[in-house]
Amino acid sequence: MIKIIVLILIIPSIIIGLWFKDGYILGTAEDGLPFYNLSHFKPEADFAWMEHPGLGRSTLYLTASKPTYMIMTWLQNKGLPGFIIQAGVLWLMFVISGIGIYFLTQEFFPKLPKTYLILSILFYWFNPISLVNVWNRFLLDYISFYSMLPMVSFLFINGLKTKKYIWSIVFTIVILFYSYSFNYLAFFILIWLILFIWTVFFFLLTKNGSIRFFYIKYFLLAFAFFVLTNAWWVSQLVGFQTLKDFDSSIHDITTDINSGIFNALSKSMGNLNDVYRLNNASFFKNDSLSWVKPFYSVPIVFAEFIVTAIMFWSILKNKKDISVLILAGVFFTGIFLAKGNNPPLGGIFEFLFKNFLFLQIFRNPFEKSGFILLLAATPLLSFAIFKVSETLKPLYRKLIYTVCLIYIVLVWGYPFYTGFVLTSKFPPTNNYEIGYKVKVPEYYHLADDWLVKRGTNFRTIGFPIEDEAVTYKWEKGYSGVELSTALFSNPVILHKTGVPFFYDLVPQIQKTLLGEEEIYKLANILNARYLFVREDIDFKERKMVDPLIIKQKLSSRERMGQIRKVGEFGKLTFWENLKWKDLTFYPANLIKLSTSQDPSNLSSIDALSGEVLADKKYEFGDVNDSLDNLKITYERINPTKYIVHIQEAASPFVLVFSELFNGGWKITSEEGGKSYDHFRVNYYANGWLIDKKGNYDLTVEFSLQKWLDIGEKISIISFLVVLCLLIYLLWKNKQRKT
Amino acid sequence: MFYWIVLILIIGIMFFLKKDSKFYLFTAFYIFCVGAILRIIWLNEVSEILMRMSFIFWLVGLFKAFKEVN
Numbered sequence: 169m170i171k172i173i174v175l176i177l178i179i180p181s182i183i184i185g186l187w188f189k190d191g192y193i194l195g196t197a198e199d200g201l202p203f204y205n206l207s208h209f210k211p212e213a214d215f216a217w218m219e220h221p222g223l224g225r226s227t228l229y230l231t232a233s234k235p236t237y238m239i240m241t242w243l244q245n246k247g248l249p250g251f252i253i254q255a256g257v258l259w260l261m262f263v264i265s266g267i268g269i270y271f272l273t274q275e276f277f278p279k280l281p282k283t284y285l286i287l288s289i290l291f292y293w294f295n296p297i298s299l300v301n302v303w304n305r306f307l308l309d310y311i312s313f314y315s316m317l318p319m320v321s322f323l324f325i326n327g328l329k330t331k332k333y334i335w336s337i338v339f340t341i342v343i344l345f346y347s348y349s350f351n352y353l354a355f356f357i358l359i360w361l362i363l364f365i366w367t368v369f370f371f372l373l374t375k376n377g378s379i380r381f382f383y384i385k386y387f388l389l390a391f392a393f394f395v396l397t398n399a400w401w402v403s404q405l406v407g408f409q410t411l412k413d414f415d416s417s418i419h420d421i422t423t424d425i426n427s428g429i430f431n432a433l434s435k436s437m438g439n440l441n442d443v444y445r446l447n448n449a450s451f452f453k454n455d456s457l458s459w460v461k462p463f464y465s466v467p468i469v470f471a472e473f474i475v476t477a478i479m480f481w482s483i484l485k486n487k488k489d490i491s492v493l494i495l496a497g498v499f500f501t502g503i504f505l506a507k508g509n510n511p512p513l514g515g516i517f518e519f520l521f522k523n524f525l526f527l528q529i530f531r532n533p534f535e536k537s538g539f540i541l542l543l544a545a546t547p548l549l550s551f552a553i554f555k556v557s558e559t560l561k562p563l564y565r566k567l568i569y570t571v572c573l574i575y576i577v578l579v580w581g582y583p584f585y586t587g588f589v590l591t592s593k594f595p596p597t598n599n600y601e602i603g604y605k606v607k608v609p610e611y612y613h614l615a616d617d618w619l620v621k622r623g624t625n626f627r628t629i630g631f632p633i634e635d636e637a638v639t640y641k642w643e644k645g646y647s648g649v650e651l652s653t654a655l656f657s658n659p660v661i662l663h664k665t666g667v668p669f670f671y672d673l674v675p676q677i678q679k680t681l682l683g684e685e686e687i688y689k690l691a692n693i694l695n696a697r698y699l700f701v702r703e704d705i706d707f708k709e710r711k712m713v714d715p716l717i718i719k720q721k722l723s724s725r726e727r728m729g730q731i732r733k734v735g736e737f738g739k740l741t742f743w744e745n746l747k748w749k750d751l752t753f754y755p756a757n758l759i760k761l762s763t764s765q766d767p768s769n770l771s772s773i774d775a776l777s778g779e780v781l782a783d784k785k786y787e788f789g790d791v792n793d794s795l796d797n798l799k800i801t802y803e804r805i806n807p808t809k810y811i812v813h814i815q816e817a818a819s820p821f822v823l824v825f826s827e828l829f830n831g832g833w834k835i836t837s838e839e840g841g842k843s844y845d846h847f848r849v850n851y852y853a854n855g856w857l858i859d860k861k862g863n864y865d866l867t868v869e870f871s872l873q874k875w876l877d878i879g880e881k882i883s884i885i886s887f888l889v890v891l892c893l894l895i896y897l898l899w900k901n902k903q904r905k906t
Numbered sequence: 907m908f909y910w911i912v913l914i915l916i917i918g919i920m921f922f923l924k925k926d927s928k929f930y931l932f933t934a935f936y937i938f939c940v941g942a943i944l945r946i947i948w949l950n951e952v953s954e955i956l957m958r959m960s961f962i963f964w965l966v967g968l969f970k971a972f973k974e975v976n
Contacts, residue, residue, distance in 0.1 A: 374976075440957035440961055476942075477938065477939060477942065488975060493971055493975060503961065513913070
C-alpha cells in the first residue's frame with residue numbers, strides 16, 4: 169500500500185516539477201491564461217453577468233467554477249504566484265485521478281494483485297487519450313473532468329454494488345469539489361450519461377425486480393442530490409429558458425452546423441482502426457510535431473494493437489465474469505459513440521444526434537467518448553494483463569509485467585517527462601523551449617494599472633481585431649484565444665467571439681477605423697474611451713491587419729483632431745477618444761428607425777446628440793421633444809445591478825444601456841416596481857421607453873442574478889442537509905455494529 | 907447498408923444455428939487480429955472493413971454473453 173501511495177505522490181510531483189521548474193505559467197487554446205491573474209476571472213464566476221469580453225455576456229454555467237475561483241483567488245491574494253497555484257491544481261488533478269482509478273479497478277477486481285493495480289494507475293495517466301484529449305488539449309475543465317471521472321464512478325458504482333443509498337450522498341459531496349468541470353456544460357451531460365450507462369449495465373445483469381427498482385431509485389436520488397447541491401449554476405439554466413428574448417441571447421449555432429462538424433469529425437477520427445487503439449487520428453498524423461511521429465510508426469502501432477488484443481482476449485476468456493462484462497459493455501458503448509456516424513450502425517447515432525439536443529455535445533465524438541473508453545479500458549487492461557500472465561511460468565510472468573510497465577511508462581510517459589505533451593504544431597508552441605509556457609511582458613501590467621487609474625466606466629478597443637485566436641510574440645509566447653480578460657481589468661474589445669451581436673459588430677470597428685468615416689461616433693456608441701495598438705502579435709500567422717498600418721491610421725486621425733496619443737507601454741500605444749463621455753446610460757430622443765438594424769448604421773448615430781438606432785416595429789409616440797434639462801447619473805452596484813437617477817424628465821425618452829442586449833436585463837421604477845418595455849437599440853445595446861416625468865430612480869438588473877442568488881441558498885442548504893444525512897447514517901451504522 | 911446486412915446475417919445465425927457467445931466473441935477477436943495485421947502493413951481500407959465487421963460480432967457476442975449470465 170505504501171508503495172502505491174508513494175507512486176501516486178511521487179510521479180505527479182516529478183512531472184509537475186519538470187513542467188513548472190522555470191517558474192512560468194502554462195496556457196493555450198480556449199482556456200487562455202486564467203492563472204496570470206485569477207482575480208480577473210472571479211467576477212465571471214460570482215455573477216450572472218460578466219463584462220468581458222468587450223460588451224458583456226451572461227455567464228450561465230460558467231458560475232459552476234465559483235468555488236474553485238474562490239479558493240484560487242484567495243491563494244493568490246495570500247501572495248502565491250500564479251504558476252505555483254497552477255502547478256498545485258494540476259498536481260492535485262494527477263494525484264486524484266490516480267487514487268480514483270486505483271479504487272475503481274479494485275472495485276471491479278478485488279482480487280487483483282497490487283502490482284497490477286499499479287499498472288492501472290500508470291495506464292490511466294499515460295495513454296493516447298490522456299496524452300492528446302486531456303493534457304495536450306490543456307483545458308482545465310477537461311483535466312478536472314478526467315481527474316474526477318474514476319473517483320465519482322467508483323463511489324457511484326459502490327452504491328450500485330452494495331445497494332446502499334449512503335454512497336449517493338458521498339458521491340454528491342465529492343462531485344462538488346469538481347464543480348469546475350461543469351464550466352463546460354458538455355461535461356454535465358457526459359457525466360450523467362456515463363453514470364446512466366453504468367446503471368443500465370448493472371440493471372441488465374440482474375433479473376431481480378426489487379434490485380432493479382433500487383438501481384432506478386439510486387440513480388434518481390443521486391441526480392436529485394446533484395441538482396440540489398449544484399443549484400447555484402443549474403438554476404440559471406432553468407431561469408434562462410424563462411427569458412422573453414432567450415433566443416436572441418444565445419449565439420446561433422444550429423443543429424445543421426453541428427451536424428456538419430459531426431460528419432466531418434466522424435469521418436476523420438471515427439475509423440475503428442484508430443478508435444480501437446484509443447488513437448486520436450487528427451493528432452497522430454504526418455503534419456504533427458517530430459516527437460509525435462514515432463507514435464504512428466509500425467512498432468508502436470503494433471504494440472497498440474497488442475494492448476487492445478490482450479484486452480479483447482480477456483473479455484472472451486472471462487465472459488462469465490460480471491465485472492468484465494460490465495466494463496466490456498461500457499467500452500463498446502464508448503466505441504459506438506467515439507466513431508460517430510461512421511459505419512457500422514452509424515445511422516443510429518446520427519438519428520439520435522439530430523433528434524436529441526443534448527447529444528449535440530458529441531459533435532466531436534472521439535473527444536468526448538474518449539473519456540468513456542479510457543474509464544472502461546483501464547481496469548480491463550490491468551485485469552487482462554494479470555490473466556494473461558497467470559497462464560505463464562513465473563519468469564515469463566515477470567517479463568510480461570516488466571514489458572508492460574516499460575511500454576506504459578517509457579513510451580507513453582515519455583512526452584510527459586520531456587514536457588513535449590505541452591507543445592503543439594502552432595507557433596510559438598511548436599518551439600520545444602516554449603511550448604505552453606507563457607511570460608506576459610511587464611508592460612501589460614503597467615498598461616492595465618494606467619487604465620484602472622482612469623476609471624471603470626468605459627471600454628477600450630485594441631487593434632488589430634480579428635477572430636478569437638491570436639499569437640503573441642513574447643519571450644515565452646502564446647497561441648490560443650485572445651487574452652482580454654486575463655490582461656485587462658476593464659472591458660476591452662480585442663477580438664471577435666461567438667457572442668450574439670458582438671460577433672457581427674466587431675468587424676465593423678476596424679472597418680470604420682481604416683475607412684474615412686469619423687471613428688468617434690462608433691466609439692461612443694460602444695462607450696470606448698481609449699483605442700490602442702499592440703505590435704507584439706504575430707499578425708501574419710493569424711492573417712490580421714499589420715499593426716503598423718493601424719498605427720498610421722490612428723496617427724492621421726490624431727492630426728485631424730479626433731483622437732490624442734496618451735500613453736506608450738512597451739509595444740502598446742494608447743490614444744484617447746476626445747469626444748468620449750460616459751455613455752453607459754444615456755437618454756435618446758432622436759430615433760433613427762431601421763427595418764433591420766445593421767452594424768454599418770452605427771457610424772452615423774451620434775449618441776452625444778441623443779441619437780439612437782431602433783427597430784421600425786416599435787412605436788415611440790412623442791419622444792421627439794427636447795431633453796435639454798434631463799440629467800442621468802447612475803451607481804454601479806455590481807455587474808448585474810445599476811441604480812439610475814433620472815432628474816427633470818419632462819417628456820418620454822429612450823433610456824439606452826450600453827451593455828450587450830440580453831432578455832435578462834430588466835428595468836423597474838423605485839416605487840411599485842413598474843417595468844418598462846425592453847428592446848434592442850444601437851444594434852447591440854438595451855433600450856427602454858421611459859414615459860414617466862419628474863425626478864425618480866430606476867433599477868436596472870440582470871434577472872438571472874436572482875436565480876443565481878436563490879440557487880446559491882438552495883445549494884448551501886442542500887449541502888448541509890446532505891452532510892447531516894451522511895453523518896447520521898454513519899452514526900446509525902456504527903450504532904448497529906456496536 | 908452492407909453492415910446492416912452483415913448484422914442481419916449474424917442475427918440469423920443466432921436464431922437458426924443457436925451458437926453461444928463464445929462463437930461470436932472468438933470470430934470478432936480473429937477478425938480483429940487479421941484487421942490489425944493488415945493495418946500494420948498499411949492496407950488501411952481492407953483493415954477498416956474487417957474492424958467494422960469485428961465490431962458487429964463484438965456487439966452480438968456481448969449481447970449473447972449478457973443473456974447467458976442472466
